[in-house]
Structure formats: structure tokens, C-alpha cells
Amino acid sequence: MINLRTPSLAFLALSLLSIQAVLAHYRFDTLITQDLPLGSKSVIRQPKSWNPMLDSTSKNMTCNFHSGLAPEIAVIKAGSDISFKLDNEIFHPGPGALYLGAVPEGESAGTWDGSGARWVKIKNWGVREYTPTFWYFELTRAWQVNATIPAAVPSGEYLLRAEHIGLIDPGKPQFYVSCAQVKIVDGGEGRLGPFVEIPGHFLPTDPGLQLNLLQHDLGMGPYRVPGPDPWEG
Numbered sequence: 001m002i003n004l005r006t007p008s009l010a011f012l013a014l015s016l017l018s019i020q021a022v023l024a025h026y027r028f029d030t031l032i033t034q035d036l037p038l039g040s041k042s043v044i045r046q047p048k049s050w051n052p053m054l055d056s057t058s059k060n061m062t063c064n065f066h067s068g069l070a071p072e073i074a075v076i077k078a079g080s081d082i083s084f085k086l087d088n089e090i091f092h093p094g095p096g097a098l099y100l101g102a103v104p105e106g107e108s109a110g111t112w113d114g115s116g117a118r119w120v121k122i123k124n125w126g127v128r129e130y131t132p133t134f135w136y137f138e139l140t141r142a143w144q145v146n147a148t149i150p151a152a153v154p155s156g157e158y159l160l161r162a163e164h165i166g167l168i169d170p171g172k173p174q175f176y177v178s179c180a181q182v183k184i185v186d187g188g189e190g191r192l193g194p195f196v197e198i199p200g201h202f203l204p205t206d207p208g209l210q211l212n213l214l215q216h217d218l219g220m221g222p223y224r225v226p227g228p229d230p231w232e233g
């Protein structure tokens with residue numbers, strides 16, 4: 001049941017978003033780098049579906065349920081900019097994050113399944129503005145998310161994982177995830193951490209997953225994006 005105190009803009013906006021939701025969701029399907037300015041789909045383990053994952057504890061959370069390993073590995077200079085493009089706009093409100101997974105010894109970015117506590121968050125996107133009637137998330141309506149790979153990241157092979165969390169249905173967060181296979185070159189001497197496992201990077205009960213965008217008097221303070229704090233380099 002929805003306890004709607006304010007017959008608000010938020011309700012209208014969320015209703016419109018729900019209508020759109022039945023048509024198509026969204027996938028991070030293209031990686032843009034300095035060397036791939038037009039973007040490449042063949043460095044991403046392409047999710048089979050543009051519909052969200054609903055179980056944050058499933059092994060599918062690591063790199064989504066995908067159609068297989070990607071045929072290529074993108075070479076990225078540490079300190080350079082990257083973007084993930086989507087096949088539709090991020091029309092659900094909610095936070096986003098970018099993780100780097102360090103490929104273990106004996107594996108490559110083209111083979112590793114992403115298991116183990118080897119993931120570091122390097123960026124997240126939360127709430128830009130919160131008014132008594134609406135939550136403005138930074139990524140709402142974005143077709144592309146942008147980030148800089150910290151210059152201090154050590155050279156090596158990684159999975160670069162984009163995550164968006166749709167908070168349209170109170171208490172039932174939706175997860176949109178893709179992994180790109182990358183090789184970072186000209187890296188730095190930073191010590192990555194804290195390392196987390198995915199799934200396991202947040203609990204299903206995280207307040208940042210459970211909030212109800214239709215309730216405005218949460219008293220929850222500033223919004224905190226689920227998962228660890230981003231690595232500062």
C-alpha cells in the first residue's frame with residue numbers, strides 16, 4: 001500500500017515512468033574510451049535482457065545474465081575518461097555506481113567471472129537535489145554516464161562494471177548492470193581498496209535501496225548510494 005500524503009508531482013512523474021517501463025528498459029551496452037571514441041559493443045559482456053535483475057543476492061549481479069564473454073578487451077590509459085552508453089535512457093530514478101574488478105592471477109579480463117572480493121567502487125552518482133516533492137537523481141534521463149579512471153589505478157586487466165539501481169517500486173529495487181573487459185595501461189601506484197564481493201557489496205536491507213520515493217518525510221538525512229565509498233586514488 002502506498003501512503004500518499006502529497007498528491008504530488010512525484011506521483012505523476014512516477015506514473016509516467018511506469019507506463020514507459022512496460023515498453024523497454026535499459027542496458028549499458030557500449031563503452032567509449034579515448035581509443036574507441038565512437039564506442040564499442042564488443043568489449044562488453046552484453047546482458048541478455050534489458051529488464052532489471054530483482055535479486056541483489058544472485059550471482060547474476062556480478063556481470064548480469066549475459067550472452068557470453070565479450071570478444072575484445074578495451075585498452076584504457078589510467079587517468080583518461082570513459083563513458084558507458086545505454087540503449088535507452090535511464091528513465092527510472094535511482095543511484096548509479098562504477099566498479100573495477102581486479103582480474104586474478106592466471107585469468108584475463110576475457111575469462112574471469114568476477115567472483116571473489118576483488119571489486120572496488122571508483123565512482124557513484126546519487127541525489128542531485130531533494131525537495132519536499134521530488135528526488136532528483138543525478139542519472140535520471142541520462143543516455144550516457146561518464147567517469148575518469150583514476151590515474152593511480154595500477155596497470156593490469158580489470159572488469160569495469162556499471163550499475164544503475166531503479167527505485168520505482170518501493171521495497172523492490174531493480175538492478176541494471178554490465179561489465180566491460182578492460183586493460184589499464186600507464187597506471188599508477190595506488191593501493192586499491194576496500195575490496196568487496198559482488199554480490200555482497202550491499203545488503204538487500206540497505207536504506208538506499210529501500211526508500212520510498214513517494215514518502216517525503218523520511219528524516220533519513222542525505223542520500224547514501226549503496227555499496228562501499230568510492231576509492232579516492
Ligand SMILES: *[C@@H]1O[C@H](CO)[C@@H](O)[C@H](O)[C@H]1NC(C)=O
Binds near residue numbers: 058059060
Ligand atoms: C540468472 O538469470 C537468469 C535469467 O533470468 C535465470 O534463468 C538464472 O536462474 C539466474 N541465475 C542465478 C544464479 O540466479
Ligand SMILES: *[C@@H]1O[C@H](CO)[C@@H](O)[C@H](O)[C@H]1NC(C)=O
Binds near residue numbers: 138142146
Ligand atoms: C556524459 O557526457 C555526455 C557528453 O558530454 C553528456 O551529454 C551527458 O549528459 C553526460 N552524462 C551525465 C550523466 O552527466
Ligand SMILES: [Cu+2]
Binds near residue numbers: 022092
Ligand atoms: Cu521499470
